[in-house]
Amino acid sequence: xxxxxxxxxxxxxxxxxxxxxxxxxxxxxxxxxxxxxxxxxxxxxxxxxxxxxxxxxxxxxxxxxxxxxxxxxxxxxxxxxxxxxxxxxxxxxxxxxxxxxxxxxxxxxxxxxxxxxxxxxxxxxxxxxxxxxxxxxxxxxxxxxxxxxxxxxxxxxxxxxxxxxxxxxxxxxxxxxxxxxxxxxxxxxxxxxxxxxxxxxxxxxxxxxxxxxxxxxxxxxxxxxxxxxxxxxxxxxxxxxxxxxxxxxxxxxxxxxxxxxxxxxxxxxxxxxxxxxxxxxx
Amino acid sequence: xxxxxxxxxxxxxxxxxxxxxxxxxxxxxxxxxxxxxxxxxxxxxxxxxxxxxxxxxxxxxxxxxxxxxxxxxxxxxxxxxxxxxxxxxxxxxxxxxxxxxxxxxxxxxxxxxxxxxxxxxxxxxxxxxxxxxxxxxxxxxxxxxxxxxxxxxxxxxxxxxxxxxxxxxxxxxxxxxxxxxxxxxxxxxxxxxxxxxxxxxxxxxxxxxxxxxxxxxxxxxxxxxxxxxxxxxxxxxxxxxxxxxxxxxxxxxxxxxxxxxxxxxxxxxxxxxxxxxxxxxxxxxxxxxxxxxxxxxxxxxxxxxxxxxxxxxxxxxxxxxxxxxxxxxxxxxxxxxxxxxxxxxxxxxxxxxxxxxxxxxxxxxxxxxxxxxxxxxxxxxxxxxxxxxxxxxxxxxxxxxxxxxxxxxxxxxxxxxxxxxxxxxxxxxxxxxxxxxxxxxxxxxxxxxxxxxxxxxxxxxxxxxxxxxxxxxxxxxxxxxxxxxxxxxxxxxxxxxxxxxxxxxxxxxxxxxxxxxxxxxxxxxxxxxxxxxxxxxxxxxxxxxxxxxxxxxxxxxxxxxxxxxxxxxxxxxxxxx
Numbered sequence: 100x101x102x103x104x105x106x107x108x109x110x111x112x113x114x115x116x117x118x119x120x121x122x123x124x125x126x127x128x129x130x131x132x133x134x135x136x137x138x139x140x141x142x143x144x145x146x147x148x149x150x151x152x153x154x155x156x157x158x159x160x161x162x163x164x165x166x167x168x169x170x171x172x173x174x175x176x177x178x179x180x181x182x183x184x185x186x187x188x189x190x191x192x193x194x195x196x197x198x199x200x201x202x203x204x205x206x207x208x209x210x211x212x213x214x215x216x217x218x219x220x221x222x223x224x225x226x227x228x229x230x231x232x233x234x235x236x237x238x239x240x241x242x243x244x245x246x247x248x249x250x251x252x253x254x255x256x257x258x259x260x261x262x263x264x265x266x267x268x269x270x271x272x273x274x275x276x277x278x279x280x281x282x283x284x285x286x287x288x289x290x291x292x293x294x295x296x297x298x299x300x301x302x303x304x305x306x307x308x309x310x311x312x313x314x315x316x317x318x319x320x321x322x323x324x325x326x327x328x329x330x331x332x333x334x335x336x337x338x339x340x341x342x343x344x345x346x347x348x349x350x351x352x353x354x355x356x357x358x359x360x361x362x363x364x365x366x367x368x369x370x371x372x373x374x375x376x377x378x379x380x381x
Numbered sequence: 382x383x384x385x386x387x388x389x390x391x392x393x394x395x396x397x398x399x400x401x402x403x404x405x406x407x408x409x410x411x412x413x414x415x416x417x418x419x420x421x422x423x424x425x426x427x428x429x430x431x432x433x434x435x436x437x438x439x440x441x442x443x444x445x446x447x448x449x450x451x452x453x454x455x456x457x458x459x460x461x462x463x464x465x466x467x468x469x470x471x472x473x474x475x476x477x478x479x480x481x482x483x484x485x486x487x488x489x490x491x492x493x494x495x496x497x498x499x500x501x502x503x504x505x506x507x508x509x510x511x512x513x514x515x516x517x518x519x520x521x522x523x524x525x526x527x528x529x530x531x532x533x534x535x536x537x538x539x540x541x542x543x544x545x546x547x548x549x550x551x552x553x554x555x556x557x558x559x560x561x562x563x564x565x566x567x568x569x570x571x572x573x574x575x576x577x578x579x580x581x582x583x584x585x586x587x588x589x590x591x592x593x594x595x596x597x598x599x600x601x602x603x604x605x606x607x608x609x610x611x612x613x614x615x616x617x618x619x620x621x622x623x624x625x626x627x628x629x630x631x632x633x634x635x636x637x638x639x640x641x642x643x644x645x646x647x648x649x650x651x652x653x654x655x656x657x658x659x660x661x662x663x664x665x666x667x668x669x670x671x672x673x674x675x676x677x678x679x680x681x682x683x684x685x686x687x688x689x690x691x692x693x694x695x696x697x698x699x700x701x702x703x704x705x706x707x708x709x710x711x712x713x714x715x716x717x718x719x720x721x722x723x724x725x726x727x728x729x730x731x732x733x734x735x736x737x738x739x740x741x742x743x744x745x746x747x748x749x750x751x752x753x754x755x756x757x758x759x760x761x762x763x764x765x766x767x768x769x770x771x772x773x774x775x776x777x778x779x780x781x782x783x784x785x786x787x788x789x790x791x792x793x794x795x796x797x798x799x800x801x802x803x804x805x806x807x808x809x810x811x812x813x814x815x816x817x818x819x820x821x822x823x824x825x826x827x828x829x830x831x832x833x834x835x836x837x838x839x840x841x842x843x844x845x846x847x848x849x850x851x852x853x854x855x856x857x858x859x860x861x862x863x864x865x866x867x868x869x870x871x872x873x874x875x876x877x878x879x880x881x882x883x884x885x886x887x888x889x890x891x892x893x894x895x896x897x898x899x900x901x902x903x904x905x906x907x908x909x910x911x912x913x914x915x916x917x918x919x920x921x922x923x924x925x926x927x928x929x930x931x932x933x934x935x936x937x938x939x940x941x942x943x944x945x946x947x948x949x950x951x952x953x954x955x956x957x958x
Binding site: 261263 | 702706728732734735
């Protein structure tokens with residue numbers, strides 16, 4: 100394995116500021132939709148609203164199309180084909196959880212975020228939302244210790260089992276808990292997508308996949324052999340997705356891995372603020 | 382017996398313009414029991430049951446629309462379930478305006494009673510419901526949909542078998558044929574049909590003289606309701622306590638049709654009776670009356686009461702993870718109070734926390750099941766804090782892999798201490814409590830497919846599980862007179878953390894970890910979740926099943942052990958650790 104020759108961290112402070120800005124923008128739009136959303140709304144209407152507010156905010160392209168999942172679809176129950184990820188006609192009802200997921204691109208800087216919410220009362224969601232914090236801390240700790248990505252994945256799995264939940268990120272294509280994010284430089288037409296992924300995304304992703312696999316690494320972070328390598332310096336969109344029966348929740352945000360340090364790109368995010376608030380009230 | 386209980390008083394009740402012939406017996410100040418007959422009967426099918434119940438109940442029967450002395454609807458639409466359900470409300474309102482009534486129904490009477498019972502707010506009118514041989518058509522629609530969507534071999538076989546049982550429903554949808562059959566002689570032959578196929582002795586006054594007419598008109602019940610309900614099933618829940626009496630020799634309604642009924646009926650009690658579709662009423666009337674009497678007399682509490690407060694009490698050992706945790710959650714879902722113990726207290730507490738999400742009252746204790754004194758103290762504590770359990774699941778166990786000679790004495794002791802002695806302690810401590818309590822119950826012991834599937838690399842583990850299997854068989858015989866059932870669960874390869882803590886004889890620490898990871902991965906790839914085992918455990922408790930192999934490999938091994946034990950002995954040589 101070529102673990103000794105890890106690539107240099109490719110971004111400077113200006114780049115990181117831009118990435119942070121796009122991620123803030125994405126979460127801001129998700130929060131706007133969350134404030135608007137109410138029983139009776141369908142997944143399709145929610146994604147349309149999310150897309151509109153992103154485009155209004157200056158987004159030019161999407162790494163992948165916006166997603167919205169309602170009810171037991173937040174836990175990907177009865178998902179058999181990838182087509183089921185796309186927003187459907189499911190109607191939001193009182194007490195239902197929901198997840199919004201979008202990946203806007205501005206000037207080639209990509210954000211990929213996940214936002215979990217609920218309408219009305221849902222004690223299961225409350226517990227999941229609170230426990231999600233453990234995963235954010237666990238992942239940071241494990242990556243800091245430079246454990247292989249596969250080992251971090253296993254540690255997350257063990258934590259999920261301990262909590263009595265189940266791993267829902269394994270439903271994503273490739274069972275990934277995360278993927279590398281680079282600045283897209285590809286030329287293809289912006290705003291055009293294939294199977295839900297932007298054409299530019301696919302170009303960049305394809306190129307990275309080939310390059311990294313040749314180096315014995317993978318830009319996709321899963322639990323298998325391809326992820327048995329130390330965290331590659333760069334930016335990782337990490338998306339632990341946990342579920343309990345019909346309720347699922349996730350966050351997704353960028354993890355910065357440099358040669359010296361590992362940290363979450365931004366701590367000023369809705370879920371982190373929510374935990375701080377809870378701690379304050381407790 | 383007083384004259385009042387044998388005298389039958391006739392009256393007519395109007396339901397949406399249709400006259401219903403109603404028959405009352407017994408003292409009207411007693412609790413009212415409303416009996417609803419099926420197809421092609423009329424009220425007289427209840428004669429024995431009514432006679433028995435009238436001693437201490439106000440017994441009411443009626444001829445359903447289109448049968449006996451009741452009015453005959455003009456159109457097929459007038460046989461729709463909505464109207465049939467309204468009939469039940471109308472009769473209940475007329476005979477017991479102030480107090481909710483207990484409904485008992487059979488066959489199509491049961492189908493139409495489900496309609497009334499699952500009407501929102503029905504608990505104000507109905508105190509309890511005893512159902513025989515007639516599912517809610519909406520539940521049946523969902524039952525079929527679920528199986529068509531997930532066509533596992535088991536589901537497909539259930540669909541086929543129920544299809545075979547329902548052959549006549551198809552015939553009833555054809556024009557001319559069925560009415561002609563009834564008119565041209567089937568009605569005359571009916572006593573013989575009942576006697577030959579249903580083990581019902583011919584008796585004077587039965588079947589009713591109007592049988593041929595009733596049977597022909599009743600075909601409309603099928604034609605008006607079968608297709609719409611099955612094609613577009615509605616979500617029908619009920620808060621009314623329901624007693625489902627499954628008739629073991631029923632030719633028309635299979636036992637498995639009620640699988641998953643708890644989804645719609647949280648307060649469900651299951652009973653099984655060795656009877657045919659009609660012998661239950663016509664030969665075993667007093668038995669049915671006894672079951673109704675007992676169920677109606679039960680204090681079901683107010684319908685709005687939290688089910689967790691008075692629900693059954695379930696104890697699960699090793700409830701901190703895997704099958705134990707899943708089982709605790711499955712019972713909590715059904716409104717049971719759940720007590721879990723585990724060596725790992727935080728894990729047990731976590732399970733209790735998850736149970737509480739279902740609204741269940743729950744408790745967590747730290748117990749090492751291999752310590753007899755500790756288990757006895759635990760049982761005492763549970764009895765003091767929660768009461769005597771209705772269900773005890775002896776689940777705690779450890780995995781160990783090693784050949785007979787490789788396994789050290791210490792390893793042998795550890796495996797037997799937890800897997801065998803743990804179950805012995807659990808059965809002794811709780812079994813005694815349950816016997817003294819005298820309320821019956823169920824003990825569930827977790828064995829394994831390894832209990833009957835020898836393997837040279839599972840010497841100690843398989844021995845311990847085999848012992849659990851046998852002790853359960855012996856205990857079942859002993860506890861039967863106390864109405865305490867014993868179920869042995871034999872799972873095959875299930876994806877739980879038992880593999881991550883399994884020890885291997887003759888391996889160093891590093892190798893242990895590597896082997897644990899390897900086996901865990903193999904189990905994960907098999908992907909059989911503990912929740913499915915939990916569902917089987919709940920089912921075993923509800924049906925009182927004695928031995929339950931879970932997973933295909935466990936079932937296949939059990940079958941193979943019967944067909945060719947020699948083959949299993951030969952396969953035991955394979956190094957499958």
